[in-house]
Amino acid sequence: MADASALTVRFWGVRGSIACPSPEYMGFGGNTSCVEIRAGGRLVILDAGTGIRPLGKLLRGEGATEADILFSHTHWDHVNGFPFFAPAFEPDHAFRVFAGHLGEEGGIREAIAGHMHEPMFPVPLDVMKARLSFTDFRAGETLEIGPGVRARTAPLNHPNGATAYRIEHAGRAVCYVTDTEHVPGRPDENVLNLIADADLVIYDSTYTDAELPARGGWGHSTWQEGLRLVRRAGARRLVVFHHDPDHDDETMAAIERELAAESAEGIVAREGMQLEL
Numbered sequence: 477m478a479d480a481s482a483l484t485v486r487f488w489g490v491r492g493s494i495a496c497p498s499p500e501y502m503g504f505g506g507n508t509s510c511v512e513i514r515a516g517g518r519l520v521i522l523d524a525g526t527g528i529r530p531l532g533k534l535l536r537g538e539g540a541t542e543a544d545i546l547f548s549h550t551h552w553d554h555v556n557g558f559p560f561f562a563p564a565f566e567p568d569h570a571f572r573v574f575a576g577h578l579g580e581e582g583g584i585r586e587a588i589a590g591h592m593h594e595p596m597f598p599v600p601l602d603v604m605k606a607r608l609s610f611t612d613f614r615a616g617e618t619l620e621i622g623p624g625v626r627a628r629t630a631p632l633n634h635p636n637g638a639t640a641y642r643i644e645h646a647g648r649a650v651c652y653v654t655d656t657e658h659v660p661g662r663p664d665e666n667v668l669n670l671i672a673d674a675d676l677v678i679y680d681s682t683y684t685d686a687e688l689p690a691r692g693g694w695g696h697s698t699w700q701e702g703l704r705l706v707r708r709a710g711a712r713r714l715v716v717f718h719h720d721p722d723h724d725d726e727t728m729a730a731i732e733r734e735l736a737a738e739s740a741e742g743i744v745a746r747e748g749m750q751l752e753l
């Protein structure tokens with residue numbers, strides 16, 4: 477971490493749709509979407525699914541007081557951990573929150589405040605004592621995260637919208653592309669442009685190609701499409717992500733074997749996994 481040029485990625489929640497805490501999911505992990513990226517001394521958190529709770533504990537232990545939280549969108553599996561992110565309750569901490577899918581619908585502050593509201597939740601957003609800033613942008617814009625760190629963005633094909641991110645630092649790039657549905661046989665140009673030549677592409681692989689026809693319109697993609705996009709875009713590695721809550725460890729291990737047979741560049745995300753680019 478001392479290396480200023482390093483870009484590290486750590487997976488705190490790899491599951492989609494709903495957390496699955498039962499034993500048959502523990503090999504790959506049951507928490508919902510949350511990915512930590514450290515780049516150029518900055519801490520970037522992608523989504524606040526249930527995986528952000530243990531990340532918050534680590535940050536408190538480290539004494540970290542600042543981060544940028546980038547939301548892909550605000551479906552439950554990407555926001556449910558936010559009210560349990562302990563550092564946000566600490567004074568003298570500061571978190572910048574961004575979303576790119578809500579421009580005309582009230583914005584990210586209102587969405588989070590609505591989520592933390594009686595009778596659905598007893599602790600309102602105002603109780604968080606950290607300095608919180610909320611920024612809505614339009615997916616497609618570029619965010620300057622800090623010196624030498626920027627996030628390019630792109631809109632995704634998902635009910636209620638979603639935003640993909642490409643975090644760039646020191647000549648390296650990691651992309652976070654979830655949640656999104658592809659049209660079979662027609663690669664998504666927005667995704668291809670965003671992930672071009674990237675070192676790592678974390679991709680919505682909720683389903684397999686065999687499962688997709690019965691799940692049309694649900695807003696998700698497949699690991700096979702992830703592989704096709706990565707190859708076409710000249711990106712280096714694929715991370716299979718946003719695992720279906722119906723895919724237990726046995727199913728995920730079978731997917732991992734199939735992926736390994738197809739490609740040496742594919743990795744199935746596991747909770748706790750860390751990668752250095």
Ligand SMILES: [Zn+2]
Nearest residue numbers: 492493553655
């Ligand atoms: Zn999701």
Ligand SMILES: [Zn+2]
Nearest residue numbers: 549551634655
């Ligand atoms: Zn979603």
